[in-house]
Amino acid sequence: MIDTSSKQKYGWFHSLKNRLIVILLLSSFIPIFLIGFISYDSISTLQDHKMRSGIQNDLQKIKITLEGNLENLNHVSQQLAFGGGVGNDLYTYLTNNSVEKVVAERSIKEKVGFIGSSNPNISLMLYYNIDKKSYMFQNYPVRDHFSLSQLPVLVKEKEITIYGPHQTESRIFNNYVLSISRKVKFPHLDNIYIYIETNNEFLSEIFQNSQYGKNIDYLIVNKQGIITYSENQRYFPIGSSYKDSRKQDSHQYAFSERSNQGWEIVALIGKKIYEKESRSWFIKFILFAIASLCISLLFVWWIWRTVYRPLNRIRRAILTMNNEKNFEIKLTGLIEFDTLIHQFNQMKTKIGNLLNDIRESEKKKTRLEVEKLLLQINPHFIHNTLDTFRWKARLTGQEEMDRLLSQFGRLIHYNLRRGETATIKEELEALNDYMELQGIRYNIKFNISIHVDDSTLETPIPRFILQPIVENALYHGIGHEGIIKVDIRRQDEAHIIIKVIDSGGRIEDESIRQLLNDAKREQKNAGLGIGMQYVLRMIEYQYGEEASCRIESDSVRGTEVILILPVKEKEDSR
Incomplete structure (x- = not known):
């Protein structure tokens, strides 16, 4: 009141x-x-x-x-x-x-x-x-x-x-x-x-x-x-x-x-x-x-009397509820107000159930917080385990194994850390680790050439967008032999351009169209389960219409994936 x-x-x-x-x-x-x-x-x-x-x-x-x-x-x-x-x-x-x-x-x-x-x-x-x-x-x-x-x-x-x-x-x-x-x-x-x-x-x-x-x-x-x-x-x-x-x-x-x-x-x-x-x-x-x-x-006076009486009745009924669970307000005879009163009575009944639900939700929340802590602990367990293997290999004189475990540890750390962006420098370092691991794992002979403008190294871009593109070029482009080129430079003061070029065969125009436009298409054999759709969705999520992606392919030059991204301020990606 x-x-x-x-x-x-x-x-x-x-x-x-x-x-x-x-x-x-x-x-x-x-x-x-x-x-x-x-x-x-x-x-x-x-x-x-x-x-x-x-x-x-x-x-x-x-x-x-x-x-x-x-x-x-x-x-x-x-x-x-x-x-x-x-x-x-x-x-x-x-x-x-x-x-x-x-x-x-x-x-x-x-x-x-x-x-x-x-x-x-x-x-x-x-x-x-x-x-x-x-x-x-x-x-x-x-x-x-x-x-x-x-x-x-x-x-x-x-x-x-x-x-x-x-x-x-x-x-x-x-x-x-x-x-x-x-x-x-x-x-x-x-x-x-x-x-x-x-x-x-x-x-x-x-x-x-x-x-x-x-x-x-x-x-x-x-x-x-x-x-x-x-x-x-x-x-x-x-x-x-x-x-x-x-x-x-x-x-x-x-x-x-x-x-x-x-x-x-x-x-x-x-x-x-x-x-x-x-x-x-x-x-x-x-x-x-x-x-x-x-x-x-006159209409004001008539509407006022029509509205005021039911409202006053509802007000008095609410004030006299006294927290009685099964108390119901008397109907007024007007459809709109009676609908409101009916909904209020239902709300009264549901409040008790809602309180019980809140208690259950609090228990679930506590359980989720515990699970979150466990999820935060698991990456540390993986890193610690890899460190144990790496030191064991080093103590036993297995230098090749030590180097591979170090590269794999850096790659795991890069992929599992928090944040949606990384610098071009960090993205290239992770790409180098990944490509070296893939070359050893499958014994693939290929050459990768990276040309990057030094002024772009500290430019933030979406995390994990180079690896899926290069991986597609590796498995679907050059096969077991060939050349992959990565070229990163400034297009103008407000944009950078990223090109990934492989020497493989030509991709049909219809396949390119489906690859770029079909959001439901699943890309097989993508690194860590993430393919071109991840790249397209990530740049759309972060840049909207400011960024663009296109694919050009012919039988002479091979296939070229071109990303044009706006330059944004550097964020803390740790």
């Missing part, structure tokens, strides 16, 4: 209830957050693209409409200019005082009326004498103090000046219009201009018929960057610099479309309106997230 002092050592997160709350809230909140973030990003991108595309399309339509109407005004002005039908009549009217003047006046009025009626997008038309500041042949009444110099210039070109938008100069209407003026190039008359306005409903219709209607304020900026028309006089007054006004406005987005003539139409939309749909979606998402979290809390 956990007492009060022990409970203080546990943090808030060590409570199962608190962990369930955190885990379930995270499992609910994280997916909602990720889905919400991705959805919001996608919806915002789509909404932004939708708004931008819609507004830009509106602006392009408005620009095309304005350019079309200005082109229409220009076309009408050409009819009124000198060389056109009306312009020629005006010249006759201005240069004659006879009956021709009356006829010309009547013709001008008829033609101006016809042009006005046949062009519904045109309103006021007149001829203006800039010197006398007077006008004539107007089709609608004109405001007092009419003057071209007072109109806002949108674009000024060589022959034509575009104004506006501005309030109409007609006394009948009060709307904003676009207008143009063109100088009439009469011979000896330089003071006559044509003035034409668009329809009085033209601007309000094209702006109000846009996709977003009253949610957008429109500006028209001339080629010099001055605002000539504004539906937002608070931040963008007419006559001010658009660039300067834009710097002072931070609550609206601006979109623009530039005409070929250099003037620009700008659409202003409030950020709240622009982001309305995204904000509405975000509010709905927050409400959905809150609802999901509340549902998660």
Whole structure:
């Protein structure tokens, strides 16, 4: 049982209830957050693209409409200019005082009326004498103090000046219009201009018929960057610099479309309106997230009650066991907990048997330690016995027997001592002893040539890997006569290469493949029962993929076993 002092050592997160709350809230909140973030990003991108595309399309339509109407005004002005039908009549009217003047006046009025009626997008038309500041042949009444110099210039070109938008100069209407003026190039008359306005409903219709209607304020900026028309006089007054006004406005987005003539139409939309749909979606998402979290809390409470009661029952039952061997906890009715209780009851029964097993294991351990000591004593007994034979041979003058026993003793000592590695020098010494013993035992005539780089003599390699390779060359390669070469040198700073070459016959490729790849293949006649598989497994065990072994064989050169081993630090092999 956990007492009060022990409970203080546990943090808030060590409570199962608190962990369930955190885990379930995270499992609910994280997916909602990720889905919400991705959805919001996608919806915002789509909404932004939708708004931008819609507004830009509106602006392009408005620009095309304005350019079309200005082109229409220009076309009408050409009819009124000198060389056109009306312009020629005006010249006759201005240069004659006879009956021709009356006829010309009547013709001008008829033609101006016809042009006005046949062009519904045109309103006021007149001829203006800039010197006398007077006008004539107007089709609608004109405001007092009419003057071209007072109109806002949108674009000024060589022959034509575009104004506006501005309030109409007609006394009948009060709307904003676009207008143009063109100088009439009469011979000896330089003071006559044509003035034409668009329809009085033209601007309000094209702006109000846009996709977003009253949610957008429109500006028209001339080629010099001055605002000539504004539906937002608070931040963008007419006559001010658009660039300067834009710097002072931070609550609206601006979109623009530039005409070929250099003037620009700008659409202003409030950020709240622009982001309305995204904000509405975000509010709905927050409400959905809150609802999901509340549902998660209900699940936490339900799971807590489902888990806590069985756990509390198990805890009380365990505390009241009192070491009774056959005591069993009452089942809870839940499969998972009942399985746990059943396993606990089985564990209770097995504990007694386990204690008995432990006692038996202790006895076996003691017996194994005694056997281990005996195994350590046996090599010493062998060495002592060989020493006795060797001294006996020496005392009786049997020098050949003394030498053989000395070599055999060194070989036994090398093979039975502890450690998995030895230096190349030690491995070669053992190999020399072994080969000399084999030559005497079987009376085999062979030559063994050993070439070793002095810098590699103290390099550690796996113990007992040269003897099996040379032994295979001896028995399966050269037979009773032949040459065996052992070449050991550095391949590079990090590797050494060991070659064992015999002058025997060629080994078939399939035999080489089986020798290198078949781990279950048993090698017969291997020295001390250890063959090539020992060599392959030992270098794989110690070096892994850092080392490699390959066999090359042909009928001319014989068979060559090549080991490439990484250079490692020297270990204590004693």
